[in-house]
Amino acid sequence: MKQSLFANLPDKLEKEVFEPLVRHQGLVIERILSKGHASPEGFWYDQEKNEFVLVVQGRAGIRFRNPEATVILEPGDYLVIPARSEHRVEWTAPDVETIWLAVHY
Template identity: 55%
Template structure:
């Protein structure tokens, strides 16, 4: 089996009309995604309520995560956040001046 080298900073679009989510790895109990945002936020109508745990790392840009209980957390370059399963949250904003690159790991 040939191993492919990937660079998370390659293939960045010049502009984004909507958030881009790409699976990098998908297995039985794990999923790793590269998420690209450029000023996008979650829909106002609801909260993410995931069955799996999520660990997220910001590789470029900034964003703010809001929680159902009213707390919020701003993340920037190198910041990580662990979201246990069923932690209701949403992306309140992402950097409008540059693409925010998120690395998200979802696991059981």
């Protein structure tokens, strides 16, 4: 069935929204919606799986703990985050929804 990453965007994004689109044998594909959101202060993701993230719309900054670096993603930019790489969302665009496509594998 045809669907769109741009469909059913909420009027307000009080918090980030994580929507699984596909789950199959350890693979998870999800749409993430952000607008002016960031990871909580002091929080770092430390995931057991690799993650491919693509910014479809909007902008975001992903900060890595080691080595210390911040990567800015704009529409069409993607990043592969290896498992156990501590990272956080530093910021997302406050004026437009940031639509992410994330693949956890």
